[in-house]
Amino acid sequence: MAFTLPPLPYAYDALEPAIDAETMTFHHDKHHQAYVDNLNKAVDADASLAGKSMEEMFATMSKLPKAVRNNGGGHWNHSLFWELMAPHGQTGEPSAELAAAIDRDLGGLDKFMADFNAAGAGQFGSGWAWLIVQDGKLKITSTPNQDNPLMDVADEKGAVVLGADVWEHAYYLKYQNRRADYLKAFWSVVNWNKVNQLYAAAI
């Protein structure tokens, strides 16, 4: 069963002005499609991977081909990323449980957002900023390239609650080199309904 590109769950321009339609079009239709196509090629080339889920592959990623790591991570990370954002008016807000955990583990919402943005801005080159649940507690981390906290190669492992793509392809058309401005705008489209759901499932 081949991996497929999930449709974007909203219109290309639905996240404007935070994320422009042109960026969303290239990001979803071209970049994500390429991860899907190259993942399928890599999996087809290795009979031992037939029928395995991405999560199964992530658990043994250190032993798998680099193409599976890069493109499998690319496919999984982006599939989640689209759902982690929502059009204005549909983003919701942190649940009481999540807000309490953010206060307890991360020093409150403002500090969490600032530290998450710092993790994204500080990720050298391409990568992702993450909010994870590790041993029952919230933690901010980042990964290079298309790695994620489910992979055995990750420095910090845990269940993903939120992620932000900090590859230049996620922001360059609108923000050029201003990654910090993109991350600041990202919060206006964070789909807290989805984040709440992931947090509830993780604990």
Ligand SMILES: [Fe+2]
């Ligand atoms: Fe991306």
